Amino acid sequence: MKRLWAAVLALVGGSCVLAGCVTHDYVGSSFAPSSHVEVFYDASDVPAEYRVIGHDRAEATEYMTSEQIVQDIIKKAQSVGADAVLLGGVELVAVGxxxxxxxxxxxxxxxxxxxxxxxxxxxxxxxxxxxxxxxxDVRDKVVTAEFLRKQ
Known part of the structure; x- marks a missing residue:
């Protein structure tokens, strides 16, 4: 029975991974879409000409890799006209x-x-x-990011 349950969870998780089940909670300004987004992992690496235009909280199943979620964050950043993202933390949150x-x-x-x-x-x-x-436990992976734009 445990194997069946694990198989069902893997199937559901796998289908979400393939379907790209990432939800975004974005708060901030929007501009014309951008074509290239730089990724920063540390605030000290961000050049002075960038300013914060918004904050994003991306949530996906725990079965998605952080890299897949980051790629989706980049797409979201492009759609709101950001030139760069400063990635925050990654955490697993219990959702049920x-x-x-x-x-x-x-x-x-x-x-x-x-x-x-x-x-x-x-x-x-x-x-x-x-x-x-x-x-x-059912958990989601949450990645936070600040969206940046050159001044």
Missing amino acids: ATTNTSGEDLTKVKYYATQDGKLHTRHKQTGKWTQSSHTA
Whole structure:
């Protein structure tokens, strides 16, 4: 059962990766789209002629790589006219949990035939029950960035 659950999660996660499931929460100014965006990882590397035009919070499934999310951030930055992005942190945030529970009644079923040839069932009540449960956290990967534009 655990293998089935893992396969389902992998399939769903894989399809989101292929579909590009990145959501952006962008707050800031927009300009004509830009064709090239520089990427900075440290504020001390940003030249003085850049100014902040907005902040982006990109969220995707934890199965997407940070590089895939950064590529999507670059596309978003181009769409709002940014010339550069200053990447912030990467974090995993819990967005929920899924629980799968399965059980089995251990009642024994016996079959018997009557003299007229009809088949009947006889349930032997044992009062036993077996159950297993699996809970998995659902997490998203969040990458923050500042969008920059030359003055």
